[in-house]
Amino acid sequence: MRRYLGIDIGGTFIKFVYKKGDDIEKGKVYIREIISKNRPDLIVDEIRKIVKKYRPDILGVAVAGLIDKKTGVLTASPNIKPLENFPFKDELENSLKIPVYIENDASLAAYGEYLYGAGKGSEILICLTLGTGLGGGAVINGKLLTGVSGSAMEIGHTTIEMDGLPCHCGRKGCLESYVSSYGLERIYYLYTDQKISSSQIITLANEGDLTAMRSMERFSEYLSVGLMNIVHIFNPDRIVLAGGITENYPAVVDMAVSNLKNIAFHLPFRDLTVKRAELKEFSGAYGALGYAENESR
Ligand SMILES: [Zn+2]
Known part of the structure; x- marks a missing residue:
């Protein structure tokens, strides 16, 4: 059975939803201080910790900003400055050794509400x-x-x-x-x-x-x-x-x-x-989860 993890990176928290079969678990990690340090590698480290705990086969990532669909680079991210012009998708895949699907946070919030919430x-x-x-x-x-x-x-x-x-x-x-x-x-x-x-x-x-x-x-x-x-x-x-x-x-x-x-x-x-x-603060994380699941099929 495949395991999926959806994470939503904001300016204050990383929120995540993990799914294996019908089991769903969610949580959040405070990252405001890490973001203020302006080091993208520290954000990757925080994600690695969550991945290490849940061991997903596929990871979906929601992040605020404009993500170049062709390269996976965040070309602009006003609220998460360290990730600007950072090859986020490549760095995550190299570091975590699993496929990563990345999309804009608001788009994935829409997708999360569509799959699991008020948009059904x-x-x-x-x-x-x-x-x-x-x-x-x-x-x-x-x-x-x-x-x-x-x-x-x-x-x-x-x-x-x-x-x-x-x-x-x-x-x-x-x-x-x-x-x-x-x-x-x-x-x-x-x-x-x-x-x-x-x-x-x-x-x-x-x-x-x-x-x-x-x-x-x-x-x-x-x-x-x-x-x-x-x-x-x-x-x-x-x-x-x-x-x-x-x-x-x-x-x-x-x-x-x-x-x-x-x-x-x-x-x-x-x-x-x-x-x-309906999904409150977890719309984006649910969307990232569903996106990883559907895009990897
Ligand atoms: Zn404007």
Whole structure:
């Protein structure tokens, strides 16, 4: 019986899901300090430890950034700088001596939700991950949409305000510069002149603080414009929203959907369901697992 391991490398944790037959085990390892050391070999070492414990036959890897499909090199990874321009796939295969399948984390979050979560049975599934950044993934008729180079679905870096707020990618007015944790912090700052973290804003909003609630509402308006663009391009039957912000303040999804109803074409809205992710923080790891399993068949 083949054993599979799916791992999701983020800026703070490596999350993993291991599968052998019907047995599934999951966990996470804290890596923020390792990432700040700017040494890709230390990240490979952490992965080797997990692999040594579970001894998978195949490894799937989800990682934030743009991965060149032809070479397995991460050409850009704003939140995991040590891995930028690093031949990640080759290094992992050389070090671990097992086949490695690597894909963008948001794409694999979509795939994970499609196989195991809120996207099951969907024909055209779009998944957005609202976290430090804003990631996007699409699964169309069961197949991941990766693009020719491997960089499709960078929804976070589509423009919604020309000359808008600066984005971490260097452009201006990207959807991510409003709909992400740092986007939320800026919206709150515009109302209050106070810099507090997105998790503090969410806590305040949950306690009924009016300015925090107003910030969440504004955030949801930007989100609904992003959703409208997706609906008009893809006409999906399902959109799944993942990430800490929607998990900890679910009302943001309801507000965005009710605004979406007012601004989108009626026809594609009629056939759309918007759901929150079901696999919580493990969507990407589940996607990496399923991707390794299906690609190696
Ligand atoms: Zn951007």
